[in-house]
Amino acid sequence: FGSERIAGVMDRLGLKEGEVIQHAWITKSIERAQKKVEENNFGIRKRLLEYDDVMNSQREVIYTKRRNALFGEKIQVDVANMMYDACESLVSQYYGQVDFDEFRFEVFRNLFVEPPFNEKEYLKFSENEITESLYPAVRDAYKRKQEAIAKQAFPVIKDVFEKQGKLYENIVVPITDGTRVYNILTNLEKSYKTNGEDLMRSYEKSIMLVIIDEAWKEHLRELDDLRQSVQTASYEQKDPLLIYKFESFELFRTMIDTVNKQVVGVLLKGQIPIQDSSGVQRGQAPKRTDYSQMEASKSEYQPNSGQDGMPGRREDQKAQPVRVEKKVGRNDPCPCGSGKKYKHCHGAQSMATKL
Numbered sequence: 001f002g003s004e005r006i007a008g009v010m011d012r013l014g015l016k017e018g019e020v021i022q023h024a025w026i027t028k029s030i031e032r033a034q035k036k037v038e039e040n041n042f043g044i045r046k047r048l049l050e051y052d053d054v055m056n057s058q059r060e061v062i063y064t065k066r067r068n069a070l071f072g073e074k075i076q077v078d079v080a081n082m083m084y085d086a087c088e089s090l091v092s093q094y095y096g097q098v099d100f101d102e103f104r105f106e107v108f109r110n111l112f113v114e115p116p117f118n119e120k121e122y123l124k125f126s127e128n129e130i131t132e133s134l135y136p137a138v139r140d141a142y143k144r145k146q147e148a149i150a151k152q153a154f155p156v157i158k159d160v161f162e163k164q165g166k167l168y169e170n171i172v173v174p175i176t177d178g179t180r181v182y183n184i185l186t187n188l189e190k191s192y193k194t195n196g197e198d199l200m201r202s203y204e205k206s207i208m209l210v211i212i213d214e215a216w217k218e219h220l221r222e223l224d225d226l227r228q229s230v231q232t233a234s235y236e237q238k239d240p241l242l243i244y245k246f247e248s249f250e251l252f253r254t255m256i257d258t259v260n261k262q263v264v265g266v267l268l269k270g271q272i273p274i275q276d277s278s279g280v281q282r283g284q285a286p287k288r289t290d291y292s293q294m295e296a297s298k299s300e301y302q303p304n305s306g307q308d309g310m311p312g313r314r315e316d317q318k319a320q321p322v323r324v325e326k327k328v329g330r331n332d333p334c335p336c337g338s339g340k341k342y343k344h345c346h347g348a349q350s351m352a353t354k355l
Contacts, residue, residue, distance in 0.1 A: 062212065079142075113134075142267060152272050216255075
């Protein structure tokens with residue numbers, strides 16, 4: 001940040017290494033250079049803050065949704081809003097662009113429900129009327145799904161609570177959407193007292209947290225890539241920050257739409273992947289543990305396999321000491337006592353044998 005003229009003046013003055021600079025010209029030049037450095041660094045920090053402000057506004061929206069799901073605040077309202085937004089997005093994307101059969105297929109593929117109108121009504125209704133007709137069908141289907149899952153899981157929840165309620169605090173219920181199994185951890189006592197309704201609240205909470213977290217991590221990676229790519233816009237005399245704001249907003253809107261569809265789809269497709277509900281497991285938070293049985297099982301078996309491939313007992317398989325003979329060097333005296341070096345005695349014989 002200093003000029004070449006200052007470097008020439010320093011050479012002509014003959015200043016040595018470590019000598020104090022006292023000349024006014026040199027002092028003022030150093031101050032101007034330092035000011036330029038500070039202004040440049042300030043500009044860099046200001047630019048970084050402007051980029052971070054864009055991400056921070058999106059972060060507040062995501063963290064609000066996540067906080068509501070984590071603490072159960074307005075989670076039912078959020079689910080209802082997601083259902084309506086998912087219906088509105090599907091109608092906006094496909095209505096008027098495809099025929100009724102293809103629209104019906106897309107609705108069933110994403111929302112797992114049948115449209116509550118026929119082909120004539122589909123052609124007659126407006127876009128808003130299609131949305132208002134589709135949303136109650138999705139809501140009713142989810143209500144039936146909640147009742148079915150609670151009814152299927154409650155007998156096992158009741159059996160575990162009445163027999164071992166003092167031992168276990170939580171219970172794990174596996175629920176699948178056909179492609180992935182989600183282990184839903186819920187409070188055993190609350191699920192018993194609410195006839196399985198608390199299980200559905202835990203189901204909604206877990207699904208929302210998983211999908212939001214995965215989508216947000218992917219969105220952050222996309223923002224990093226976008227931030228690097230928009231820097232080339234300066235060559236076209238365009239503001240990279242302005243382009244970043246527009247493009248990041250489109251990415252964020254796409255992410256929110258994807259999250260809504262995925263959450264609603266998983267909630268509507270979810271089911272316990274067994275017939276007799278025996279897959280409901282006790283949670284991993286026991287209040288009391290019988291350590292004596294654990295110690296007995298540890299002392300009886302060890303990881304080594306016996307002759308038949310099964311774990312063997314400790315008394316049958318005792319560890320044998322490993323004996324290693326001392327290696328004789330080539331120039332050491334031969335162990336036979338001949339007084340010759342090993343390489344000229346038995347060492348030569350062993351080498352001849354190897355050859």
